[in-house]
Amino acid sequence: MGVSSAALARESSARVQSSLAGGLTAWLCGVFAIALAAAMIALLARAGWADIATETVNGSQIIPSLEWSLALISLALPLAALVAIGAAVAAAEPALGGRAGRLLNVALRAGPAVPGIVIGIAALAIVTADAQIANAARLHPVLSAALALAALNLPIMSARLRTVFRGVPLVWRVAAAASGATPGVAFARIVMPRAWPGIVAVLLNTAGQMLGETAVIAIVLFATNRAQPPLPVYLWEMVTHGAGPGSTGPVAAAEALVLVVAIAALRLTSRALLGSRRRPQGAPA
Amino acid sequence: MTAEHQSSVETKLEVRDLHVWYGRRHAVRGVNFAVADRKTVAFIGATGSGRSAILRALNRLHDLDASARIEGSVKIDGAEVLGAGTDVSALRRRVGMVFGQPATLPLSAFENVVFGLRAKGVSDRAALEEACERTLRRVMLWESVTKSLNLPALSLPVDWQQRICIARVLAVGPEILLFDDPAARLDPVASQVLDDIIFRLRRDFTILVATNDLHQAARLSDLTYYMVDGEIAESGETLAVFNRPTDSRTEDFLAGRAW
Numbered sequence: 001m002g003v004s005s006a007a008l009a010r011e012s013s014a015r016v017q018s019s020l021a022g023g024l025t026a027w028l029c030g031v032f033a034i035a036l037a038a039a040m041i042a043l044l045a046r047a048g049w050a051d052i053a054t055e056t057v058n059g060s061q062i063i064p065s066l067e068w069s070l071a072l073i074s075l076a077l078p079l080a081a082l083v084a085i086g087a088a089v090a091a092a093e094p095a096l097g098g099r100a101g102r103l104l105n106v107a108l109r110a111g112p113a114v115p116g117i118v119i120g121i122a123a124l125a126i127v128t129a130d131a132q133i134a135n136a137a138r139l140h141p142v143l144s145a146a147l148a149l150a151a152l153n154l155p156i157m158s159a160r161l162r163t164v165f166r167g168v169p170l171v172w173r174v175a176a177a178a179s180g181a182t183p184g185v186a187f188a189r190i191v192m193p194r195a196w197p198g199i200v201a202v203l204l205n206t207a208g209q210m211l212g213e214t215a216v217i218a219i220v221l222f223a224t225n226r227a228q229p230p231l232p233v234y235l236w237e238m239v240t241h242g243a244g245p246g247s248t249g250p251v252a253a254a255e256a257l258v259l260v261v262a263i264a265a266l267r268l269t270s271r272a273l274l275g276s277r278r279r280p281q282g283a284p285a
Numbered sequence: 286m287t288a289e290h291q292s293s294v295e296t297k298l299e300v301r302d303l304h305v306w307y308g309r310r311h312a313v314r315g316v317n318f319a320v321a322d323r324k325t326v327a328f329i330g331a332t333g334s335g336r337s338a339i340l341r342a343l344n345r346l347h348d349l350d351a352s353a354r355i356e357g358s359v360k361i362d363g364a365e366v367l368g369a370g371t372d373v374s375a376l377r378r379r380v381g382m383v384f385g386q387p388a389t390l391p392l393s394a395f396e397n398v399v400f401g402l403r404a405k406g407v408s409d410r411a412a413l414e415e416a417c418e419r420t421l422r423r424v425m426l427w428e429s430v431t432k433s434l435n436l437p438a439l440s441l442p443v444d445w446q447q448r449i450c451i452a453r454v455l456a457v458g459p460e461i462l463l464f465d466d467p468a469a470r471l472d473p474v475a476s477q478v479l480d481d482i483i484f485r486l487r488r489d490f491t492i493l494v495a496t497n498d499l500h501q502a503a504r505l506s507d508l509t510y511y512m513v514d515g516e517i518a519e520s521g522e523t524l525a526v527f528n529r530p531t532d533s534r535t536e537d538f539l540a541g542r543a544w
Contacts, residue, residue, distance in 0.1 A: 094349065094351050095348075095349060102351065171384075171386065171388055172388075172390055172391060173349065174346065174349060174384075174388065175384075175388030175389070175390055175450070176390065176400070176404070177346065177349055177377065178344065178346060178377055178381070178382045178384075178388065178454075179377070179378075179381075179400050179401035179404060179453055179454070179457065180374045180375070180377045180378035180401045180404055180405060180457055181374065181400070181401070181404035182374050182404070185404045186404075189400075189403075189404070190390060190391070190392075194391060
């Protein structure tokens with residue numbers, strides 16, 4: 001049975017309209033994103049870095065706060081990375097993970113569905129349930145915050161790393177095994193070199209997440225402690241106590257943007273790394 | 286169904302009551318056969334008839350697939366290989382496999398050829414270079430690929446890649462070669478060259494070929510097994526199976542008739 005030319009024309013017209021609408025939406029979103037970035041840069045430039053750096057809120061300054069944030073992450077990230085890479089390898093490489101890997105796969109499918117903050121608070125609850133541990137946590141707020149941050153980010157980090165390992169084509173593992181390579185040799189010589197940029201990208205992404213989205217844990221741990229607060233707590237105090245005396249509006253607003261810029265820098269670096277992880281010419285999907 | 290075709294030559298490979306499951310799918314159903322040393326066997330049959338599943342059982346590639354399960358016995362030179370005590374890496378060096386899609390590794394052509402040797406622990410450069418040249422000559426590629434040895438193998442033509450994969454298998458000194466539809470991705474000319482290579486290898490190795498190409502099966506093999514739904518429906522000397530099939534399903538398959 002033939003299709004009428006009118007029906008074909010209608011279908012073609014609908015397709016054109018749909019693609020025009022999609023293109024226009026994407027274009028408007030792009031313009032908005034560029035305008036937002038330009039506004040942020042303008043605001044930071046107008047405030048001036050010298051003013052931002054010397055602003056004092058409740059006895060704290062932004063640069064030491066940023067440094068503390070980075071120190072916190074430099075403790076939490078290796079802890080989380082160690083466990084997450086191990087879990088991801090076991091889950092993504094059946095030949096290495098065995099039955100434990102299969103169980104981990106189930107956990108990693110379910111894990112990211114649980115909000116990170118829930119896991120973080122659970123970690124905190126475990127820490128504070130024991131009086132001795134709670135006391136130690138108060139004495140070592142940076143270490144305990146780092147542990148909580150690591151626990152908070154583990155599920156999503158492991159799941160992302162598993163995706164990175166699974167991105168290496170299965171046919172290469174099979175080819176390596178068929179050539180007599182042990183699972184360990186196949187992993188070290190074929191999988192790991194191709195997964196490495198992806199691993200670094202995931203670590204940078206997680207660092208960005210730790211820097212920004214995990215403020216609640218930091219606030220809980222630092223609220224009762226007058227050590228130098230990390231950046232999210234500094235910003236929280238600026239919101240709750242107000243900017244320092246004599247602070248101008250642009251300086252206060254620009255301080256809030258520092259966190260956004262720091263996270264954006266980490267995300268952009270990870271994107272660049274993922275972009276460099278090009279599939280070799282002719283490689284299978 | 287049993288297919289016994291042992292000649293006076295010693296039996297290299299013996300398969301008894303082999304079953305393979307992929308999840309709930311029973312891909313191979315109690316297959317029995319034996320192959321004498323330096324004989325070539327072709328497995329023909331429709332897609333999904335269990336040809337590849339049999340080959341993968343022989344070098345335990347099913348171990349890499351969590352959904353696969355094997356029962357039965359596979360003996361090479363009289364020694365069981367499906368048992369827990371088998372050194373699987375050593376087994377895969379003895380029983381090399383070439384796939385339909387060239388299983389080219391993301392390494393240079395040279396590193397592809399010597400990958401198995403390096404995995405075995407060979408690091409002497411001279412030994413690796415000697416093995417590379419020797420095996421590439423056996424697959425009739427040495428002269429063509431000499432200047433491209435350091436290029437990524439994945440950037441080379443598909444037929445070269447397939448020959449590099451065969452060279453990689455040969456480099457580790459196998460005794461049995463498994464070809465799983467090796468010409469699936471090749472054009473007719475490249476396919477003919479591949480047939481020539483396999484034909485020359487017949488003198489030195491026991492070869493099992495699973496193929497959709499009936500001409501390839503007829504030209505290369507001493508014995509042919511026709512598979513239907515995971516069972517060997519007919520088996521025998523290749524000439525006999527092709528010229529005087531006893532099973533009507535074999536006759537229909539060879540004539541290209543659906544049944």
